[in-house]
Amino acid sequence: MKIRKIIERIFFFLLVVWAASTITFFIPRISSRNPVRERFGQLARSGGFAPADLEIIIESFNQKFGLDLPLWEQYTNYVGSLARLDLGVSMFQFPKTVGELINESLPWTIGLLVTTTILSFIIGNLMGAIAAWPKAPRWLRNLAMPFVLFMGVPPVLLAIFLLFFIAFRLKFLPLGGAYSIGTVPNLSLEFALDVLKHQILPATAMIFGSVGGWVLSMRGMGITIQGEDYVLFAEHKGLSGFTIFKDYYLRNALLPQVTAFALALGNVVSSGIIIEQLFGLPGIGTLLHNAIKFNDFVVIYGVVLFITIAIAALMVFVELLYPLLDPRIQD
Amino acid sequence: MEPALKINNLQVSYYTDAGRARALDGVNLTLNPGEKLGLVGESGSGKSTMALAMMRMIKPPGRIEGGEVIIGDVNLTTLSEEDMLKARLSRIAYIPQGAMNSLNPVTRIGAQMVDAIKAHDTGMSKKEIIEKSMESLESVDLKREVFKMYPHELSGGMKQRVCIAIGILLEPQVIVADEPTSALDVITQRQVMETIDKVQDKLGAAIILIGHDMGLMAQFVDRVAVMYTGRLMEVSSVKDMFTRPKHPYAVDLIHSLPNLENKGVFKGIPGVAPALLRLPSGCSFHPRCSQAIEICQKDTPPYQEIEDNRFAACHLFQEKA
Ligand SMILES: Nc1ncnc2c1ncn2[C@@H]1O[C@H](COP(=O)(O)OP(=O)(O)OP(=O)(O)O)[C@@H](O)[C@H]1O
Ligand SMILES: [Mg+2]
Numbered sequence: 001m002k003i004r005k006i007i008e009r010i011f012f013f014l015l016v017v018w019a020a021s022t023i024t025f026f027i028p029r030i031s032s033r034n035p036v037r038e039r040f041g042q043l044a045r046s047g048g049f050a051p052a053d054l055e056i057i058i059e060s061f062n063q064k065f066g067l068d069l070p071l072w073e074q075y076t077n078y079v080g081s082l083a084r085l086d087l088g089v090s091m092f093q094f095p096k097t098v099g100e101l102i103n104e105s106l107p108w109t110i111g112l113l114v115t116t117t118i119l120s121f122i123i124g125n126l127m128g129a130i131a132a133w134p135k136a137p138r139w140l141r142n143l144a145m146p147f148v149l150f151m152g153v154p155p156v157l158l159a160i161f162l163l164f165f166i167a168f169r170l171k172f173l174p175l176g177g178a179y180s181i182g183t184v185p186n187l188s189l190e191f192a193l194d195v196l197k198h199q200i201l202p203a204t205a206m207i208f209g210s211v212g213g214w215v216l217s218m219r220g221m222g223i224t225i226q227g228e229d230y231v232l233f234a235e236h237k238g239l240s241g242f243t244i245f246k247d248y249y250l251r252n253a254l255l256p257q258v259t260a261f262a263l264a265l266g267n268v269v270s271s272g273i274i275i276e277q278l279f280g281l282p283g284i285g286t287l288l289h290n291a292i293k294f295n296d297f298v299v300i301y302g303v304v305l306f307i308t309i310a311i312a313a314l315m316v317f318v319e320l321l322y323p324l325l326d327p328r329i330q331d
Numbered sequence: 332m333e334p335a336l337k338i339n340n341l342q343v344s345y346y347t348d349a350g351r352a353r354a355l356d357g358v359n360l361t362l363n364p365g366e367k368l369g370l371v372g373e374s375g376s377g378k379s380t381m382a383l384a385m386m387r388m389i390k391p392p393g394r395i396e397g398g399e400v401i402i403g404d405v406n407l408t409t410l411s412e413e414d415m416l417k418a419r420l421s422r423i424a425y426i427p428q429g430a431m432n433s434l435n436p437v438t439r440i441g442a443q444m445v446d447a448i449k450a451h452d453t454g455m456s457k458k459e460i461i462e463k464s465m466e467s468l469e470s471v472d473l474k475r476e477v478f479k480m481y482p483h484e485l486s487g488g489m490k491q492r493v494c495i496a497i498g499i500l501l502e503p504q505v506i507v508a509d510e511p512t513s514a515l516d517v518i519t520q521r522q523v524m525e526t527i528d529k530v531q532d533k534l535g536a537a538i539i540l541i542g543h544d545m546g547l548m549a550q551f552v553d554r555v556a557v558m559y560t561g562r563l564m565e566v567s568s569v570k571d572m573f574t575r576p577k578h579p580y581a582v583d584l585i586h587s588l589p590n591l592e593n594k595g596v597f598k599g600i601p602g603v604a605p606a607l608l609r610l611p612s613g614c615s616f617h618p619r620c621s622q623a624i625e626i627c628q629k630d631t632p633p634y635q636e637i638e639d640n641r642f643a644a645c646h647l648f649q650e651k652a
């Protein structure tokens with residue numbers, strides 16, 4: 001029963017991956033634009049080579065990447081290379097592969113965006129749950145207020161504000177970048193602290209931007225749950241306030257939040273792209289942004305496909321996890 | 332015999348925007364071990380408030396404003412908050428009405444029994460706690476396997492049994508059951524009542540059974556208490572109450588019950604119960620009372636013993652000499 005469900009989910013996941021990859025294959029090919037021509041046209045105009053050579057270059061490029069083959073053959077080649085986890089080679093940063101580029105950017109995105117999304121989820125939901133809990137001390141319940149107020153401020157504005165005052169005027173923290181210019185990435189404590197120092201401002205902007213939302217939705221959930229019969233009966237059993245809070249109240253109020261959390265994780269790249277740009281962090285968002293800027297279509301489609309697959313995998317994970325959190329959900 | 336439960340002059344008010352509602356106004360009651368008392372009264376008369384006050388679970392805007400609840404030799408009203416937590420379930424247990432939703436949907440029945448025992452200093456080992464829980468399930472006619480099940484896997488009647496099993500885990504001296512069967516069909520109602528009856532006999536606990544179903548009451552309880560606007564109007568044995576009720580309100584209540592002779596005729600009580608915020612002067616029942624005399628408008632009748640083991644709050648009856 002259980003095994004069957006897992007297999008079913010994985011099959012569904014593969015279906016999503018196949019559909020996504022097929023769409024990313026066909027979009028550039030059915031569009032009237034020719035990214036290869038545009039890219040080399042750009043280079044030609046900037047004076048790299050004589051316009052006469054353009055056709056020859058495009059021709060040889062097409063040949064090299066199999067773009068002159070019949071469509072179905074291109075497709076099978078494409079699917080074959082995908083199966084080998086080969087997303088192709090960047091046009092702009094040749095000969096780097098898309099896989100390598102993603103590999104280089106991913107740690108920065110996970111380090112900042114994924115971490116802050118998780119932190120925001122934990123902080124926001126805990127605060128929201130406490131804010132709705134009548135037995136919590138007043139000061140603790142009000143702790144969430146500043147976050148709720150900050151909700152109205154777009155994270156970008158907050159980021160600019162932080163940059164201006166804390167980094168530019170007060171010079172407490174670096175203005176941007178992943179680490180200090182001149183240092184070479186290594187595994188020393190010194191380097192780790194340097195990286196951490198560079199992450200503080202963007203992390204603050206990210207967290208302040210999303211904690212408020214969690215607080216509000218969790219507080220709403222909490223108000224509903226605390227009136228449920230099972231919470232009242234738990235009190236009649238003589239359980240301590242902490243046990244009721246943890247096992248009866250929070251546990252149930254969190255259920256819908258888990259789905260929202262998966263969605264938030266899925267949106268990490270799109271919601272963090274501006275922050276990465278603003279702070280000059282070389283994450284997936286920056287990679288995508290640069291690829292769009294330089295019309296590097298192999299990288300664009302590679303990154304989009306990668307994000308799609310990551311989200312699909314996340315959803316499978318959540319779906320398999322959910323029955324463990326809520327036994328009422330089966331099959 | 333030392334009484335299992337003594338309630339003295341218990342007072343509870345709810346402070347609403349419209350003013351203070353005295354939901355419980357000077358309730359006195361004594362229950363012996365093993366005794367079953369049925370508590371009846373119109374909706375809003377304060378039955379649930381009394382149950383919650385006994386558990387010290389009145390929540391804002393409500394407040395217990397006076398009186399005491401004594402179980403055995405322990406006065407619950409003076410216990411510290413922490414000691415009261417321990418007293419719940421071990422001295423006095425509450426069986427809820429909403430059995431459908433009274434169990435945590437995301438954890439197993441067993442976990443919800445184990446945490447209840449663990450919250451009290453029983454000195455039991457983990458194994459003993461599990462064994463005790465399973466025995467408790469068995470005593471309410473459930474299988475031991477229910478321990479490992481989730482609430483959604485049980486029927487309404489089974490869930491109510493689980494609540495009873497939880498209620499008797501620590502062998503309390505007093506059990507309060509607030510309409511424990513009102514959400515169930517008649518057959519299941521009867522079965523659950525029989526189960527309550529059985530476990531209560533075994534424990535020798537006193538029980539207060541709150542309900543609207545007088546027929547079901549008549550079969551299961553020893554005494555009936557009639558409540559009106561937060562006051563006990565009459566407390567008598569089942570037999571006395573049904574054959575010769577004393578208090579005019581109790582008389583009306585009993586006579587409004589359907590029987591074969593007056594089939595098809597619904598005889599209610601004229602008028603409606605007054606709002607707690609605007610109670611009439613004197614006896615709160617006097618505007619609806621067919622036997623009201625002059626003093627009823629002025630003075631609140633004292634609640635007193637009018638015959639052997641019969642109590643009433645009515646000017647028509649003098650204190651037993
Ligand atoms: N939280 C509250 N806030 C304000 N008033 C309340 C509150 N709870 C109860 N009351 C009032 O107290 C009175 C007694 O209510 P209670 O629930 O004890 O009645 P009951 O006899 O149990 O009624 P039912 O048969 O419908 O269960 C009612 O008039 C009600 O309006
Ligand atoms: Mg009630």
